[in-house]
Amino acid sequence: MLRIKKKNQQGDDNLFFPRWKRQIQYAWQNVFNDFRQHAIASLLTIIVIAISITLPTIGYLLWKNANQAAHQWYPTPNLTVYIAKNLNAKDTDALITQIKQFPQVETLTYLSRDETIQEFKSWSGFSEALDLLDENPLPAVAIVIPKTEAKHSEILHAMQAAIIKLKGVDDVRLDDSWFTRLTTFTDMVRTIVMTISVFMIIAVALVIGNSIRLAIFSRRQTIIVMQLIGATDGFILRPFLYSGMFNGFISAILALILSEIFIFQIDSIILNVSSVFGTIFNLEGLNWDESFFIILISTMIGWSSALMATKMYLNTPHITQ
Incomplete structure (x- = not known):
């Protein structure tokens, strides 16, 4: 009877979802263990990524509030x-x-x-x-x-x-004289923000990719052993992909906090300037949809850059030597 129960338990453990759950848990344990072992380097990487995300976020906030101020201070053409x-x-x-x-x-x-x-x-x-x-x-x-x-x-x-x-x-x-000038100015700000965003996305991808590459080199002996005992590429790749997602997610949260600090710091200055024009204007931060979009994009960038870096360096001959 005990043997039957053990066989049933082993059969249940070999099902797809329990096996998939164990692999997910193993991958996340690797991510957190690696973060604890290299806490300072991981924190520095996250701070660099967060600053790279904060710069275009602040640019977007300036453009967003400039449009709102224009509609408040200027009449309709x-x-x-x-x-x-x-x-x-x-x-x-x-x-x-x-x-x-x-x-x-x-x-x-x-x-x-x-x-x-x-x-x-x-x-x-x-x-x-x-x-x-x-x-x-x-x-x-x-x-x-x-x-x-x-x-x-x-x-x-x-x-x-x-x-x-x-x-x-x-x-x-x-x-429409003011309207033409305002449209030209806001278009210029939007173009600058988009250009900075593209460069910052590339910078984030490079930073995450480089951190994943260093993690692969530090664990290359473990990867060789896993390949020898028959581990699949997906099993080997998963911890590195989750590490990229984790870095992107935490960096986005930190970038949102830095953006709110920026808005809080300059809000009093904007109030003094707007009072000169005889009106009251308060800066607006990111709403929930915009914050979720930034977190989602950062997480996707982390995953995709980790995937490219892992595929590239796992396929090079010197990894397995």
């Missing part, structure tokens, strides 16, 4: 349509309806000639001088606010050219 003075009320209503039918228009605000001169008096300070005039010199205007997807210089200029061709329109002014 709009087109001001100057309507001909000799246009009667019926033709003016028809013109306004025609402009509203443009697919890029979100809202339209119409100001009659009387409303425009009252508005001009309220902020210009020349109300007494304007009262001396026999005739109102200002035309009626229509302020066009474009839709979000139409807030691009090319689309706005195309809409300006189309509206100015309408009968009864004297001129169309596009208030």
